[in-house]
Amino acid sequence: MSVEIKVSGQTVTAFIKGDIDHHTAGEMRRLIDNSIDLNTPSLLSLDFSGVSFMDSSGIGLVMGRYRNLSKYGGSLRITGAGEQIYKVMKLAGLEKLAILEK
């Protein structure tokens, strides 16, 4: 599990790697929230191309970050989600909260 953060202008991109489950989600949340607090980005882009598996803990992770961004009007984008992850995201209706780019 790792989260690599890149800041470019008003955009923060978080490159998430590994499985997202209840075991890993807490630390991922901490790392992403640190950079939201530090940069208050207008766009948070979550890059899922390094994520091999995600369950509903990942949905909680995305929804929680959406809530934090919404507090000040920031928006959320999700990129690089593979088939399994996309299926879980669609079930949760995450396309209503974030720009979902496959």
Add this chain to the structure above:
Amino acid sequence: MTAVNKFSMNMMSKSANEGFARAAVSAFVSQLDPTLEEINDIKTAVSEAVTNCIVHAYKEGYGKIYISAEIFDNKSVKITVRDKGCGIENVNKAMEPLFTTVGGERAGLGFAVMQSFMDNVKVRSKIGKGTTVVMEKRISLRYSANAQK
């Protein structure tokens, strides 16, 4: 429909075991030659059921999680995840999408994922005794030399 193979195991309710549980069940089911999507559906459903034992059933500490899987001659699989934790007061309500007793970072979608990714999900629970989740899925018929031997 008769059972042709079975495995069972138990493990401590540590979050580090979530990945292990998914991997163990999916490795067992792989003898049915499932598609990648079918194996991912099963992995996700198992992860939900096991995580619920860790997060909810044994929220006060640690306990044992009992996992078993049975394969039937019609290429279906039945997975059972059982705990001896706190139990669920109202199972029907708990299974409603977005229902959660833990605020904050939980979406309340675990049961919705299990129901959508598996063909059949049954939950039995008793307060103070524990919870049993039984999930069934048919694996598609494909040409395969190894299946069901």
